[in-house]
């Protein structure tokens with residue numbers, strides 16, 4: 373399968389294993405990961421997404437709308453889906469209290485000077501139980517045919533494994549998380565690591581700790597759509 377599907381599959385496997393109830397996808401773009409999560413929800417009750425690009429959210433958001441099949445075969449628990457237009461650089465109270473925050477191929481689009489503010493927002497302000505971050509592994513680039521420079525013109529940086537782990541270990545020290553490194557897309561016969569490197573952060577707290585369930589009206593983000601699925 374294409375690499376983006378492998379990254380999304382990685383998230384699905386994590387959800388299957390740890391059964392988070394509230395999942396937030398930052399940089400959700402056209403909601404493909406959320407759509408896959410809706411199908412393979414494994415007990416998720418709240419699926420939220422935010423992106424700075426509202427048009428991208430609008431493009432395929434209908435795929436998240438309730439289907440007649442949702443009513444014919446209802447899930448164990450109702451599912452709420454919230455899509456927001458906003459930036460992960462802003463502090464938004466609605467983003468607190470999630471069990472899992474996923475951030476797939478986003479950080480490399482930030483200005484390097486903004487990475488610290490991003491880290492503080494996700495780990496210091498949102499304080500989710502678990503965070504999955506994926507980003508290109510620069511050491512893999514020589515394996516990609518015809519590539520010069522970064523993989524995408526909008527990438528502001530691409531980290532080696534050492535750079536990624538230095539950043540990630542700094543997060544653990546500062547915000548009290550532990551981290552495991554993995555990835556998707558392997559090179560044959562070359563020790564360059566994964567094509568997409570992934571860090572899975574977890575806090576030393578109970579997963580699905582009770583949180584206030586009342587719906588919060590966003591203060592900084594704008595709600596693009598809200599779906600209730602039975």
Ligand code: SAM
Pocket residue numbers: 376379398399400401402404405422423424425428458459460461475476477478481482
């Ligand atoms: N996560 C998706 C996936 O797995 O396919 C899309 C990744 S796409 C390469 C990066 C996304 O991050 C874009 O949709 C972009 O608009 C979004 N993005 C970039 N900066 C952002 C920010 N500060 N806040 C929220 N989203 C942002």
